[in-house]
Amino acid sequence: RYGRTWESGSGNLHFSLLLKPNNKDVVSVSVLSFIGAVAMVLVISDLSRTREIKMSYKWPNDILIDEKKVAGILLESDFCQNQINFVVIGIGVNIISNPNNMTYPTTNLKDEGINEIIPRILLTRFLDKFSDLYKKWSDFGFTPIRNLWLHNAFNLNKEILINLADKQLKGIFRDLDKDGNLILEQENKMMYSISSGEIFKWDSHKTK
Numbered sequence: 354r355y356g357r358t359w360e361s362g363s364g365n366l367h368f369s370l371l372l373k374p375n376n377k378d379v380v381s382v383s384v385l386s387f388i389g390a391v392a393m394v395l396v397i398s399d400l401s402r403t404r405e406i407k408m409s410y411k412w413p414n415d416i417l418i419d420e421k422k423v424a425g426i427l428l429e430s431d432f433c434q435n436q437i438n439f440v441v442i443g444i445g446v447n448i449i450s451n452p453n454n455m456t457y458p459t460t461n462l463k464d465e466g467i468n469e470i471i472p473r474i475l476l477t478r479f480l481d482k483f484s485d486l487y488k489k490w491s492d493f494g495f496t497p498i499r500n501l502w503l504h505n506a507f508n509l510n511k512e513i514l515i516n517l518a519d520k521q522l523k524g525i526f527r528d529l530d531k532d533g534n535l536i537l538e539q540e541n542k543m544m545y546s547i548s549s550g551e552i553f554k555w556d557s558h559k560t561k
Contacts (some may be wrong), residue, residue: 364449365461366472370442370483374491378435383548384495384533386414386426389442391501392483393424396475397446401467409507412526412535412552416446417507421460423447444479448472499529508552513537515550522547 370389374382387410394408394416409417416424424446431438447461448470462470489497503509508526515522515537522545528536534546 362450364472365445365447366475367445368443368476370444370480372440372442372487374437374440377437379430379432379437380532381495382430382437382440383428384490384498385440385442386428387495387502387529387533388486388490388498389426389444389483390414390416390424391498392486393426393444393446393479394505396478396482397462397467400470400475400478401462404466406465406467409505410502411507412529413533413549418460418462418465420507421458422455423451423460423462423465446475448475495531495533499531499533503529513552515547515552517547517550522550526552 372385374385390410394410398406398408407419408423409420411417411422414426414428415422416426424444427443428440429443430440447459449461449463451459451461451464453459462468486498506526506529511526513524513526515535522537522539524537524539524545526535527538527544530536530546532548534548535550537545537547539545
């Protein structure tokens, strides 16, 4: 995104998952990145049961450990007249190394004390967990996934700055809506639904 290079060294996990959801429109499949994030955090947490780690979700598509990015997710889709033909979910996880030339802090599982993670095992576990959550989404909608995501949402109910395509917005991250859009409350108490953007200044928030 934003013209940036996605780096992943040997020993890390990076893959693409092709999905063909039935009877879904362009807006509804945007929540698939949240399903991927929740599935990956549940798997990593299970694999690290001997070590307590603080994992969180940074809207819209990053996974953090102690406020440092350890994984990212991107969606691409093909559609006709708003009906989805297919969706590609790209996921990268820093297992043994991470890029250092970023504008935000990064980490990897090994440095966080989660050792001996084999990429193929992590992928297999992820696919099993993702399949379960994907079926739950297909049967019951986004609400169950949304609740899981919000439980560990980074900066929820805190003041944030968001970079949009043409401006910056400042406010309090209050919620996700049914399509995964971020609900931002500004000082005038107006609520804004934001479909895409970049949260930054991670270290300058205060709880309201």
